[in-house]
Amino acid sequence: MAxxxxxxxxxxxxxxxxxxxxxxxxxxxxxQDENTPTMVxxxxxxxxxxxxxxxxxxxxxxxxxxxxxxxRAELDNYxxxxxxDAVRSHQDAMSSVLKIFLSAADDLERALKNxxxxxETQGWVxxxxxxxxxxxxxxxNQGVERMDVKPGDTFDPNIHEAIxxxxxxxxxxxxxxxxxxxxxxxxxxxxRPAMVRVAS
Numbered sequence: 368m369a370x371x372x373x374x375x376x377x378x379x380x381x382x383x384x385x386x387x388x389x390x391x392x393x394x395x396x397x398x399q400d401e402n403t404p405t406m407v408x409x410x411x412x413x414x415x416x417x418x419x420x421x422x423x424x425x426x427x428x429x430x431x432x433x434x435x436x437x438x439r440a441e442l443d444n445y446x447x448x449x450x451x452d453a454v455r456s457h458q459d460a461m462s463s464v465l466k467i468f469l470s471a472a473d474d475l476e477r478a479l480k481n482x483x484x485x486x487e488t489q490g491w492v493x494x495x496x497x498x499x500x501x502x503x504x505x506x507x508n509q510g511v512e513r514m515d516v517k518p519g520d521t522f523d524p525n526i527h528e529a530i531x532x533x534x535x536x537x538x539x540x541x542x543x544x545x546x547x548x549x550x551x552x553x554x555x556x557x558x559r560p561a562m563v564r565v566a567s
Contacts, residue, residue: 458554458556465509465511468505469551513550514552516550521542522543527543533567
């Protein structure tokens, strides 16, 4: 009797040990079943319909992407155009104002070409030179550059304005004989062309 009870006790312990292992194995199998994609049976007609729908959606995506890229390019071009127009408008306004100062600078330069040589007027001459220098510096600070034009340069109608054409033995045809009035520019834009005499 005692022997039978002992054997039953051992069987019960063995069953209790195997039960958690069986439970753990069952849980693992359930998790694997959850992770495994579910296979759905489709007919050929259903497959064709889905395939065509995918192709249609892909085509829509490409069309939307192309439209987005085109719109972005148009926006970039618009921004550049607006910026370019703003710069040009600023240059137009600056040119109108600066032309007034150019005339004043021309008058001061002409006055200094005929300055008196006596000592009594030297203070007056120094004052005029100082005013001219200050005026030129102010224009330079606004981006105005005086064009470097000198006798012997080839005439360019884009930056020069011919006042006269005359024969001159010292110059070849098309060369500048003399600069009557200097030219000015802002960046690559001509404010005023240089007025010149040209050899014919």
